[in-house]
Amino acid sequence: MAKEKNDKKKNKQYGLTNWFFPDAELPPPGEGEMKGHESIIVLNPNDKVATITLKCYFVYPEKPITFEATVEAQSVRCLRTNEPEDMGGHNIPLETQYAISLHSDQPIVAQYGRLDNRQTNLAFYTTPGYAE
Numbered sequence: 001m002a003k004e005k006n007d008k009k010k011n012k013q014y015g016l017t018n019w020f021f022p023d024a025e026l027p028p029p030g031e032g033e034m035k036g037h038e039s040i041i042v043l044n045p046n047d048k049v050a051t052i053t054l055k056c057y058f059v060y061p062e063k064p065i066t067f068e069a070t071v072e073a074q075s076v077r078c079l080r081t082n083e084p085e086d087m088g089g090h091n092i093p094l095e096t097q098y099a100i101s102l103h104s105d106q107p108i109v110a111q112y113g114r115l116d117n118r119q120t121n122l123a124f125y126t127t128p129g130y131a132e
Contacts, residue, residue: 015107
């Protein structure tokens with residue numbers, strides 16, 4: 001019985017495959033020492049590489065952009081939205097409302113973070129997305 005329980009733990013996968021972040025907005029870098037930015041942080045705690053399709057939705061009539069990223073097994077990857085190389089070569093516009101979806105072929109854990117320094121008392125926050 002104990003061996004069976006350990007085998008289940010070894011084979012358990014953590015995370016979910018569909019994640020949604022409806023409130024994204026890339027702040028300008030600003031003048032401060034800490035530059036304004038946002039990022040999507042993806043943890044792949046499992047034993048297989050995760051291939052993720054990311055889609056950024058903008059206010060109509062702008063068309064969504066779609067691209068892929070990979071996260072190695074048992075590792076984390078931070079996708080900075082102000083870095084085109086992290087965003088499939090796309091430039092995310094500053095101060096523009098948009099939303100993000102992630103669809104992975106392996107279970108993952110994802111969160112969104114933003115550092116906004118437009119005010120002197122800058123704000124940094126993270127939030128998990130809606131997942132299923």
